[in-house]
Amino acid sequence: MKKLLWATALSLSMMGGTAALAATPSGVLVVAKNIDDIVTIDPATAYEFSSGEIVANTYDRLVQYEPEDPEKLVGGLAESWKVSDDGKTITFTLRSAKFQSGNPVRPEDVIESFRRVLTLNKSPAFILTQLGWTKDNLDTLVKKVSDKEVALTHTGAFGPAFFLNVLAARPASVVDSVEVAKHVVNNDMGHAWLNGQSAGSGPFKMTKYAASESVTLQANKDYFRGAPKLNVSIQHMKEVGTQRVMLEKQDIDIARGMGSDQIKALRGKADITIGEYPQAAVHFVSLNQKTPGLQNPALWEAMRYLVDYDGIANKLLAGQMAVHQAFWPKGFPGALNDTPFKSDPAKAKEILDKAGLKDLSFDMDVISSAPFLEIAQSIQATMGAAGIKLNLVPGTGAQVITKYRNRTHQMMLLYWGPDFIDPHSNAKAFAYNVDNADDKYQSTTTWRNAWLVPELSERTMAALKESDPAKRLKMYYDLQKDVQAQGPIIVMFQAQDQVAMRSNVKGYVHGATSDLIFYRNVTK
Template sequence: MLGDYIMKKTFLSVMALTALSSLGLVACGNQANGSNLSNGAKSKTLNWMEKGNLRTLDPSTIVESTSAETLANADQGLLANPKSNELDSGVAKSYKVSKDGKTYTFNLRHEKWSNGDPVTAKDFVYGFQRSVNPKTASQDSYILDHVANYSNVSKGKAPVSTLGVSAPNDYTFVVHLSKPQTYFKYLTAGSVMYPQNEKVVTKLGKSYGTTSQNQVYNGPYTIQGWNGTNDSWSLKKNPNYWNAKNVNLNQVKFHVVKDGQTGMNEYQTGMLDQLSLNSKQQVENYNHSSELHKFNTANSDYVELNQQKVSAFKNVKLRQALSYAIDRNQLVNNVLGDGSKPLNSFVANNLAKYKGKDFANEAKVNSSSQYDMNKAKELWKQGLKEVGKNGLDLKLTSDDSDTAKSVSEYMQSQWTKLPGLKVTNVSLPSQQRVSRLLSQNFDMCLTGWNPGIPDPSATLDTRESTNSMNFSKWKNTKFDALMNDAENTHSNDENKRWDDMVKAGKLADKDVSAVNLYQNARPTLLKTNVHGLRYNSTGDSWDFAKAYVSDK
């Protein structure tokens, strides 16, 4: 997921499920749910910090984390965020899969949109069709690539009505796949597969999802107070939600805080109930506090090298030089100091395991995470000679948060040691940085990826030459062939599929499809009277449906 991260996609039945597990976040260490609300609970409002601004509330075009996590608490798909090895029931109260694994039939609840309209199977048909419709320009539409006739519809060669989805009646939704996809059920929790109210979309036109008022919701909360550019908004309890009686909070107030000291002041004075820590010093100051929670993520942070804009990046030696010039241990320990770990491969550690082996270790290529400045300088000189240049003048684009600025400054200090390289840092609000990434208006961009579900393909897919999330425009035909085999030829053979992806992962790292940096950690301060929050290491991290604030 873009923003702090980018987003999405598989599940092997024998995978270890630790990366999928959601944590019942309770400051005192006990899981809480709606039925356990203390009689002494008084506050019905939670004050929450966000690092970045909302970009859109259109479920088809969301690609960054702030928008995705906010909308995940206001909208709901067929199934909801996974916990342990199961999925929560969403709009679908049950479902069944055909023996050949190609047809999913979902039985829907009788529920309403926030405007009072019924949520029906037709809303899912329309939502799927709108996401795949090329006119929508959904970056995440590829997630539906196994739905029958996706290819023709997404390329504008067939009408959206021919997509493999149907509504036999108002409360039965059927998805026909072109081939089995064992992890399809996990994908249905993502925003690109949310239902959408056609009447509302048609009425609002281009303004759909551009403000909180230009949207309707079917989840635990509605979104209020976002005008499209401001940096504060709220989740408010949705009385039309099917399980509203078990939603404890009346409101979650979001405040965008980019300066670490400002955030700390607001947390310490009670203006915030939660704070994402932004520096090594902040983490060290709270290391022995019961308010500090260090969450592991499956997020990969890296630098995209735009081969479309900077043709010199097509030279592998130049890409390798940029990678060798980064001391990742120094970066995570001395610059970040927040629990982040160096990436072993483009795929995060502990995202997926098969037969007891972690994919990141299986696909590890030492050179992709090794620091060797002498080798970097040598490769840089060779690369410049091969492309006929004496040097390069490049811009490194990043968010304007404290963390992103610190990382960018470190990258700049290391890269400018390479002869003939000048690096200028460009720090932008998250919304603008994402816009530049999507429009290919960057030289190098500090970004990241949240895979959404615990499967290597969820990350590796973004390196395929035709994938809309491949912002570097890196292309390797052998890599594409291996991923095609994993998703098609060997989709039902776990051994061969795993082997395909391991080989593909090694290719991507050896060829430096991106400069791998670190696996992001999430050190978070949380007031001790906040209970019932759920954190997911993959997908949309924070679930407020059963959260509550007790009396101190």
């Protein structure tokens, strides 16, 4: 592994840096992580964590989140845009930018990039089809206006803020259609070729991908925001003990994916920094309203005080979960970060006694692996202290999720992550249900827990349609507050990545999703 790593890093250093004898090459950032989840790196089809990170660093979108402020949506390839009076059409003016091939970015490239997504029609395509786009109607809804302008129209019942967030998602990445056309094989629209190199305008060009071995990213000297200072070598390293040893020996600059034991051993070392970054998945306990004994709001309130939030996050899981009590993750625009609930068995017992609730016993389904079992056992103990008996029902992830979808559980410990960076993605899941019938399946926590919420549902759709960005985020913020305080869903934690790096590494951005991990401003 070390021999392979140095061969890659040294070849990169020849592009713009010199090798040091006791450390990684000065012109290369060497990152160790598990990359065996990659199936495809084509931005039209990429749907894995590692491939999302590569796409984010090699391609641009019309609008996007940037390392300078990953919570703020800014112009990417679009230097400006104008929204029509009805909010259905946005006309984008493209900045003068070049693809890594040297070809100029044109409206035609934007249109053909969207066409590729809709025609290939793989997993991420649904993000664009939300706009009412299909491969058959695209030419009527996405049009070139001039050599620098492209007009995009949606057919949905929502405002421009949602529209813009969809356009900032991974499948909206713009590819060099001229270059890709040269590499089409058997009508694959260049898909096979794009799994080996990038054809974007982003800050880096992917020059090599070896499955379960490495990814090589070369700084784009012509990037419109300025060339990155370093090239990047991402090395596949699944063994966390090896990551720790190589980080300590300066053979790598950043180690990602280590367990709490390795992180604990590295804390306090003067030449190593530990970064803690909240991730998008929120973890919660839900109470199925088809179970009569779980329908009392007083029980929901009491249970919020029967979780040892701090103990689980900071001691049991040693920082790999962060306390978070709202359905939209911290790190995203509009997130509610208040954590009003603390472990207080005495207060919970008082609430239960006042409501006349006693001799309570429920089954709680849980995935039979870490960290779910550890969390469940802690909750079992604290709820037992207030007289609520929890019978844990372990199962595989598939078993637990299938039971959840069938609404045959009583209580459930599970997690949820957004499909794209817009609060509607989670509001629809946690605050919307207008039809509670068993034969009206919905992929939401509200339906799966038989929680019918007409008033919250109306507010969820009103927020989706709101055209004023600030007002819209406030509407989602208020929805989170109400679900947090009043719903039969107890959001407890947000997953948190712990990243160890050499102390000379600066400017690394590790956002709440893989699409918000940025290397452009890194120095060392």
